[in-house]
Each structure stands twice: as structure tokens, then as C-alpha cells.
Amino acid sequence: MTSAFSPRYGDHDAPATTLTSPAIDLMLSHRSVRGYRPDALPDGALEAIIAAAQSAATSSNLQTWSVIVVTDPAVKARCAELAGGQKHIEECPVFLLFLADLARLTRVASGEGLAHAGNDTLEMFLVAAIDAALAAQNACVAAESLGLSTVYIGAMRNKPEAVAELVGLPPATAVVFGLCIGFAAEGKEGSVKPRLPQEAVLHNGRYQLEAQDAAIARYNDAMAAFNERERASTTTPWTVHSARRVAGPESLSGRHVLMQVLRRMGFFKAE
Amino acid sequence: MTSAFSPRYGDHDAPATTLTSPAIDLMLSHRSVRGYRPDALPDGALEAIIAAAQSAATSSNLQTWSVIVVTDPAVKARCAELAGGQKHIEECPVFLLFLADLARLTRVASGEGLAHAGNDTLEMFLVAAIDAALAAQNACVAAESLGLSTVYIGAMRNKPEAVAELVGLPPATAVVFGLCIGFAAEGKEGSVKPRLPQEAVLHNGRYQLEAQDAAIARYNDAMAAFNERERASTTTPWTVHSARRVAGPESLSGRHVLMQVLRRMGFFKAE
Numbered sequence: 036m037t038s039a040f041s042p043r044y045g046d047h048d049a050p051a052t053t054l055t056s057p058a059i060d061l062m063l064s065h066r067s068v069r070g071y072r073p074d075a076l077p078d079g080a081l082e083a084i085i086a087a088a089q090s091a092a093t094s095s096n097l098q099t100w101s102v103i104v105v106t107d108p109a110v111k112a113r114c115a116e117l118a119g120g121q122k123h124i125e126e127c128p129v130f131l132l133f134l135a136d137l138a139r140l141t142r143v144a145s146g147e148g149l150a151h152a153g154n155d156t157l158e159m160f161l162v163a164a165i166d167a168a169l170a171a172q173n174a175c176v177a178a179e180s181l182g183l184s185t186v187y188i189g190a191m192r193n194k195p196e197a198v199a200e201l202v203g204l205p206p207a208t209a210v211v212f213g214l215c216i217g218f219a220a221e222g223k224e225g226s227v228k229p230r231l232p233q234e235a236v237l238h239n240g241r242y243q244l245e246a247q248d249a250a251i252a253r254y255n256d257a258m259a260a261f262n263e264r265e266r267a268s269t270t271t272p273w274t275v276h277s278a279r280r281v282a283g284p285e286s287l288s289g290r291h292v293l294m295q296v297l298r299r300m301g302f303f304k305a306e
Numbered sequence: 307m308t309s310a311f312s313p314r315y316g317d318h319d320a321p322a323t324t325l326t327s328p329a330i331d332l333m334l335s336h337r338s339v340r341g342y343r344p345d346a347l348p349d350g351a352l353e354a355i356i357a358a359a360q361s362a363a364t365s366s367n368l369q370t371w372s373v374i375v376v377t378d379p380a381v382k383a384r385c386a387e388l389a390g391g392q393k394h395i396e397e398c399p400v401f402l403l404f405l406a407d408l409a410r411l412t413r414v415a416s417g418e419g420l421a422h423a424g425n426d427t428l429e430m431f432l433v434a435a436i437d438a439a440l441a442a443q444n445a446c447v448a449a450e451s452l453g454l455s456t457v458y459i460g461a462m463r464n465k466p467e468a469v470a471e472l473v474g475l476p477p478a479t480a481v482v483f484g485l486c487i488g489f490a491a492e493g494k495e496g497s498v499k500p501r502l503p504q505e506a507v508l509h510n511g512r513y514q515l516e517a518q519d520a521a522i523a524r525y526n527d528a529m530a531a532f533n534e535r536e537r538a539s540t541t542t543p544w545t546v547h548s549a550r551r552v553a554g555p556e557s558l559s560g561r562h563v564l565m566q567v568l569r570r571m572g573f574f575k576a577e
Contacts, residue, residue, distance in 0.1 A: 040354075040357050043357055043360065043361055044357075050350070050353035050354070050356075050357060051350070051353070052349070052350025052351075052353040052354050052357075053350065054348060054349065054350035054351055054353075054354050054452070055354055056354075056448070056451035056452055057328060057329070057451070058328070058329050058332055058358075058447055058448065058450075058451035059354055059355075059357070059358050059448045059451055059452075061329055062358040062361045062362070062444050062447065062448060063357060063358065063361050064361075065361045065362070065363070067363055077325060078323070078325065079321075079322070079323025079324065079325035080323075080325055082321035082322070082323040082325075082504065083311075083321070083323050083325050083326055083327075083330055084330075085321075085504055085507070085508050086311050086314055086315075086321060086323075086330070086334060086504070087329075087330050087333040087334065089314065089501040089502070089504070089507060090314055090333045090334050090335075090336045090498075090501070091333070091336070091443055091446075092336070092338055092446070092456075092457075092458045093501075094458075094460045095460075095548075095551050096499065096544070096547075096548075097548050097551060097552075098501060098502055098507070100507070101506075101507050101508070101509060101513065102507060102508055102509065103509045103510075103511065103512070103513060104508060104509065104510055104511065105511060106511070107511060110511065134513070138513075138515055139506070139515070139518060139522075140548055140549075140552060142515060142516075142518075142519075143522060143545045143548055143549060144545075144548070144549035144552065144553075146519070146545065147545050147546055147549050149546070149549035149550070149553060150549075150553045150554055151549060151552050151553065152552075152553065152554040152555065153551070153552030153553060153554055153555065153557050153558050153562065154552050156555070156558060156561070156562050156564065156565075157564045157565040157568070158463065158558055158561035158562060158564040159552060159558075161435060161463075161482075161564065162460070164432060164435060164436060164439075165435060165436075165439045165460075165482065165483065168435075168436045168439035168440055168443070169439055169442070169443045169446075169458075171440070172362055172439070172440045172443035172444060173333050173443060173447070175362075175363070175440075176329055176333065176444070176447060177327070177329065177330045177333060179329075180327035180328070180329035180330055181325070181327055181330075185363075186363075187363045187365075187440075189365045189366075189433065189436075192429065192432075202509075202511065202512050202513055203512040203513050204513050205513060205515050208513065211432075211436065212436065227361075228367065230360040230361070230364075230369060231360070231369055233353065233356055233357070233360070235372075235410070236356070236360060236369070236371070236372050236373060237356050237372070237373055237375060238372060238373065238374045238375065238473075239374075239375055240374065240375065240376060240377070240378060240381065240473065241374070241473050241474040242372065242374060242405070242409075242473055242474050242475050242476060242479065244409055244410070244413060244476050247410060247413075248413075248417070251410075251414060273367070274414045274415075274417065274418050275418055275420070276367075277366075277367075277368050277411055277414055277415070278411075278414060278415035278418050278420035278421075278422060279420070280366050280368060280424070281368075281411060281415065281422050281423075281424030281425045281430060282415075282420060282421045282422065282423065282424060283421055283423040283424055284423065284424065284427070284576070286424050287424050287427060287429055287430075290427070290429035291424065291427050291429060291576070293427065293428045293429040293432065294427075294428040294574065294577040295577075297428070303565065305555070305562070306565040306566075
């Protein structure tokens with residue numbers, strides 16, 4: 036059976052449901068785009084995207100995130116370089132850097148003459164990173180609802196201190212990822228990529244590890260079919276691709292020292 | 307000027323844009339709901355919500371998250387207790403536990419006879435937590451697009467090992483937060499809560515800390531007006547409320563030891 040859900044799972048593993056909504060259809064059609072036209076965003080689009088981002092839930096309404104808008108070609112070029120040479124960062128008209136931001140909360144507490152030692156924990160860094168991610172995902176959906184495309188840039192964590200210096204970050208703030216926003220270049224619109232069957236990701240009441248094996252094997256097939264259809268250069272199975280990504284410290288593009296780096300940047304000093 | 311953006315910022319600080327979309331309007335109308343009717347979700351809603359969640363971006367397509375669906379009243383009651391007595395967890399028909407999940411990836415690598423030492427870093431825990439958050443925010447938007455309501459439960463991090471035992475988590479998985487889903491009970495629909503003015507959160511090219519003070523002061527006023535309109539029990543300014551939340555280790559509901567706890571659960575063993 037083919038449904039709105041099929042491209043996301045391949046024909047064999049789409050859920051049987053037909054219940055959907057315009058918002059769900061929009062999310063199902065998400066593609067990460069790595070090639071942009073130079074055209075600027077429509078007037079007011081950035082403000083609308085940020086309003087959607089701020090509308091996401093935030094832990095205890097603390098709003099421990101911020102975003103830097105990068106439009107300066109030289110700064111985008113440096114970001115592209117720090118991310119290991121990702122040309123789409125230079126191409127997109129708006130590059131957003133999402134921050135875990137405990138600096139505002141520390142300043143707010145200091146301004147009231149109150150203590151803020153809780154900020155010096157991994158928990159508060161995690162609160163801030165999750166706040167940033169929830170906001171960013173709303174931004175992503177908002178952008179796509181306006182006909183724009185996006186791609187997350189995790190590689191902004193390759194050299195977090197260099198990025199911090201580039202955009203003037205104070206202690207207790209760090210870029211957790213970037214987000215390119217713009218109009219997809221012709222031929223760069225991409226295709227909906229299949230994900231793991233729901234039975235691998237969705238657990239009823241208790242976590243099941245071994246039971247995922249069959250779904251993972253089918254997913255290798257679905258990804259092989261996708262790569263062939265897309266004429267992708269890779270023929271590596273998803274399982275092997277994924278394992279290589281975490282083979283060892285050297286496969287993490289410098290991010291294996293993130294704990295020390297974030298400590299130097301003012302996070303979790305109490306731990 | 308009153309616009310679709312006004313309830314999110316209060317009349318004085320709404321952005322001047324009028325550009326919007328149905329998806330943006332949906333996100334702008336988000337409210338966290340803490341009271342649910344017992345009614346089950348519509349047929350197929352959970353599968354559609356999870357499909358939306360899986361459609362969010364995921365770092366290098368590694369899909370390092372999972373979700374446990376909790377519907378058993380006894381398990382929900384225990385979750386409510388572990389979260390410090392949050393009655394809405396018992397009330398909602400579907401309680402989702404979002405996991406940072408490196409266990410699947412470790413098993414995948416082992417199955418291929420490949421190394422996976424990269425999983426033992428803070429970076430990979432963060433990748434997994436961000437993956438889970440991006441997925442969860444799509445789930446949240448999807449649920450609301452179907453007329454359902456939600457609330458995130460960060461307090462599932464108060465006692466992560468007890469939660470792990472309750473739902474049978476293997477090493478290198480942890481609940482990063484919960485999400486209640488259901489139909490809002492009458493009178494519990496809530497109101498759109500104002501957020502900080504965009505000028506406090508959105509930085510043009512470089513981060514500005516001191517320049518946020520004026521916007522934060524106006525936000526204290528906006529939240530005071532909101533609390534009065536909502537007849538909220540609190541008259542504490544947002545700045546003071548927020549500072550108290552991070553005053554010290556004792557204000558974090560047990561989460562000040564999260565780094566040690568996550569180490570015991572199999573994360574960032576290399577650091």
C-alpha cells in the first residue's frame with residue numbers, strides 16, 4: 036500500500052495509518068538541502084521563523100538558548116571552513132548558529148543579587164542544548180512551511196572555541212549546531228530519505244534491543260534501494276556507514292574532546 | 307498593532323512581520339497542557355506522530371534515539387511519582403519517554419564486527435540527546451495538528467536510573483525527557499505564554515549580553531501582566547523565578563549529579 040508515509044519508510048515498512056494533517060504532511064516531506072540559490076529570504080520570514088522557534092516548549096520557561104544570524108559572506112565562509120569545508124554554508128543567505136545559552140540566566144540572577152551555582156552542572160548544559168534543539172526544529176518546520184529549505188550543521192561543534200571567538204560568545208554559551216536556511220538550488224532539492232521501520236524506534240512499554248535486528252536488516256535494503264535510485268556514490272550498507280562514524284575518537288572530527296572544550300567555555304564547572 | 311504574533315510577545319514586543327503560514331500559526335498557538343481527559347488517541351494517531359518524529363533531521367542519519375510508549379496505568383503512576391508527583395502523567399492516555407539511544411548503534415557496529423569507541427564520548431551523548439529533541443518537537447507539532455495537547459516532562463531526569471529500570475533500558479540508553487499526549491481537559495487548555503522579545507534571543511552577527519537588559523525588563527512586565535490575566539498564584543518576577551531555579555545544586559531536584567549518573571548508565575566512559 037502506498038500512502039503519504041511511504042517515501043519515509045519504503046513501501047514495505049510504512050505504518051498502516053492513513054490519519055494525517057497538513058502539518059504532518061509537511062514534516063513527512065522534509066529533506067536536508069545542501070545547495071542554495073543566492074536569493075534573500077522574503078521580508079519578515081526570519082522574524083516569523085524565530086517566533087515559531089520561541090514558541091517551542093522551554094524547560095521551566097528559562098529560555099536558555101539564543102541564536103546568531105550570520106549573513107556576512109566572510110563570516111559564513113569562515114564557518115564553512117570551520118565545519119570542514121561545507122560549501123552550502125557559504126551559499127545559503129541566512130546561516131543560524133543555535134546556542135546553549137546560560138550566560139543570560141547567569142546575568143539575570145546576578146542582576147537580582149541571587150545565586151546561580153546550578154548553572155555549573157551538566158544538567159543545565161543539557162537543558163540549554165535541548166531548549167536550543169526544540170527551538171531549532173520549530174524554526175526548521177516554519178522555514179519549510181514558507182517554501183524554504185534547511186540543513187543542520189553538527190560540524191559547528193568541530194572547533195567550538197574558534198566559532199565562539201568568531202561571533203563574540205561570552206562564557207557559558209556555546210554553538211550546539213548551525214542551520215542553513217534558503218531556497219534550494221535547482222537539482223539540489225533532494226529526496227525524502229527513508230528512516231528505520233517504526234518497530235526499531237518505538238517500544239511498547241519496555242525497551243527491546245535484539246528484536247530490532249530484523250527491522251535494521253530491512254532498513255539496510257531500503258537504504259540500498261534509495262541510494263541506487265538517487266545514484267548516490269555510496270554502496271556502503273547503513274549499518275557499516277553508521278559504525279564507521281563512531282569507530283573511534285579519530286572519526287569524530289575533533290569532537291571527541293568536547294567535554295574538556297565545554298569545560299573551558301564555562302560549562303559544568305561543578306562536575 | 308495586534309497580529310498572530312501578539313499573544314507570544316505581548317502587544318509591545320511582537321515582530322512587525324505579517325508573513326505567516328498555517329504551520330507557523332499552529333506553532334505560535336502552542337500551550338503546555340497539564341490536565342487531560344481519559345479519552346484514547348484516535349486510531350493511527352500515534353503512528354502518524356512517530357512518523358513525523360522520525361522525519362526530523364538526525365545527525366549523519368545515525369538515528370540515535372528511541373521512544374518508549376507508556377500506556378499502562380501502573381507504569382504511568384510510577385513515572386508521575388518519579389517526576390515528583392505530576393498528576394498529568396497519570397491522566398494522559400499516552401506518555402512517551404524519549405531516549406538518547408547509543409545501544410542500537412553499538413549493537414549495529416558489533417554485529418558488523420566493527421569498533422564503536424566513539425560512542426563513549428560526550429559528543430555522541432549530545433548527538434543522541436539532540437536527535438531525541440528534534441524528533442520530539444516534530445511529535446509535539448504533529449500531535450497539536452491533530453487537536454491533541456502535550457507537555458514535556460524534564461523531571462524524568464530526576465532519577466534516571468529508576469526510570470531506566472522501570473522500562474528495561476540497556477546500557478548507553480537514557481530517558482532525556484517525557485512527553486504527555488492527550489486531549490486537554492475542560493478548563494485546562496491553558497493560554498499562549500509570552501516569550502522574551504526577539505531582541506534578547508536573536509543576535510545579528512555577534513552575541514550581545516548587556517544589550518538584552520532592557521528587553522528582559524520589558525519581559526518581566528509582560529509576564530506579570532500574563533500572570534495577572536491568568537490569575538496565576540505567583541507574583542514572582544520572571545527574573546527572580548528563573549534565578550531561583552538555578553540557585554544551587556539543591557534547586558535541581560537531584561539532577562545536579564547527572565554527569566555521574568549518566569556515566570554509570572554507560573555514557574561518555576572515555577572522558
